[in-house]
Amino acid sequence: MPAVNLGLPARAAVRGEPTQVGRPEVAGLIDRFGRVARDLRVSVTEKCSLRCTYCMPAEGLPNIPREQLLSAAEIARLVGIGVRDLGITEVRFTGGEPLMRADLAEIIGLSADAAPGVDLSITTNGIGLDHRIHSLVAAGLTRVNVSLDTIDRRHFAELTRRDRLPAVLAGIRAAHDAGVSPLKINAVLMRDTLAGAADLLAWAIENDCRLRFIEQMPLDADHNWARDNMVSAQALLDVLGTRFTLTEAGRDDPSAPAEEWLVNGGPATVGIIASVTRSFCAACDRTRITAEGTVRSCLFGDDETDLRGLLRGGADDAEIARWWRGAMWGKQAGHGIDSSGFVPPARSMGAIGG
Numbered sequence: 001m002p003a004v005n006l007g008l009p010a011r012a013a014v015r016g017e018p019t020q021v022g023r024p025e026v027a028g029l030i031d032r033f034g035r036v037a038r039d040l041r042v043s044v045t046e047k048c049s050l051r052c053t054y055c056m057p058a059e060g061l062p063n064i065p066r067e068q069l070l071s072a073a074e075i076a077r078l079v080g081i082g083v084r085d086l087g088i089t090e091v092r093f094t095g096g097e098p099l100m101r102a103d104l105a106e107i108i109g110l111s112a113d114a115a116p117g118v119d120l121s122i123t124t125n126g127i128g129l130d131h132r133i134h135s136l137v138a139a140g141l142t143r144v145n146v147s148l149d150t151i152d153r154r155h156f157a158e159l160t161r162r163d164r165l166p167a168v169l170a171g172i173r174a175a176h177d178a179g180v181s182p183l184k185i186n187a188v189l190m191r192d193t194l195a196g197a198a199d200l201l202a203w204a205i206e207n208d209c210r211l212r213f214i215e216q217m218p219l220d221a222d223h224n225w226a227r228d229n230m231v232s233a234q235a236l237l238d239v240l241g242t243r244f245t246l247t248e249a250g251r252d253d254p255s256a257p258a259e260e261w262l263v264n265g266g267p268a269t270v271g272i273i274a275s276v277t278r279s280f281c282a283a284c285d286r287t288r289i290t291a292e293g294t295v296r297s298c299l300f301g302d303d304e305t306d307l308r309g310l311l312r313g314g315a316d317d318a319e320i321a322r323w324w325r326g327a328m329w330g331k332q333a334g335h336g337i338d339s340s341g342f343v344p345p346a347r348s349m350g351a352i353g354g
Ligand code: SAM
Pocket: 048, 054, 055, 094, 095, 096, 097, 098, 123, 124, 125, 145, 146, 147, 186, 187, 188, 214, 215, 216, 217, 218, 219, 220, 349, 350, 353, 354
């Protein structure tokens, strides 16, 4: 019976096939609350070149032995099953830092072969992207999101525990020059960088990047997140409003997490993902695979279903698809951050794959 990782990377428990009691016979990844997952996030590693305080511990996450990580071929097989059999339409590789995998181009290339025509993107901190972007695009990469919280070098070094802002900016420039468009920038809202939010937005507009701010979620490895200390979307709007005129423009599509705002009448926009104060769990269309090959239906649910054991145990695609459907059927309704008994998940964002 395949193992299931319930907590920290190296700990594994055992559980059988998830129940599908009450589930109608349909091919797609439906859950009990009427949602359908079409957006797949695949974590390819838990290693990272930064140590963002809202994500990683200072010492980094425990090393996972290589044989416990999915190989490029295993990842591509799951991508193929997701797209062909389960209705996935969009795949994003993340981590940890996906550029820490030397075989990232191979992962993308094999996935493009397994799922021709599907959007294959990465979320990255951008470090080293300048050297890799051409091979990644040649392999089939279609879009890039870079995480950048501030353009103030001192604040960047404090927040990420590494003085690497120039390397991130070089990565963004290279992606831009390689024609990757639209280039999206993700910024987590934190107290120390809030005052620089307007500078970051001005920089993003000047550099033809689409900026989205994200409320910090209780997914830091150090468990320091506190609701009272969190910067809300409203606090951000107040700060940006002192420099820009913002007009509400709605969401790109109903399942898009970001609410878009026109900046000074447009065409430039800024997105705000209010994951905590205006939860969009009811419209969530995500399914996640961790670096060790477990399906995780919700960021906040530690319940994971192991597909690696099936992959390595000779299961056929139909059996893997059936377990994946079962995992999604058990997806919880929402993150529950506002409920009195809320307990943050055992895994941090970097260990799940954001
Ligand atoms: N290393 C890559 C990066 O930073 O883009 C990919 C992995 S990272 C976990 C994916 C995204 O999650 C990043 O945009 C990061 O800012 C975001 N993130 C990490 N911890 C978070 C938290 N506690 N709350 C909200 N977003 C978080």
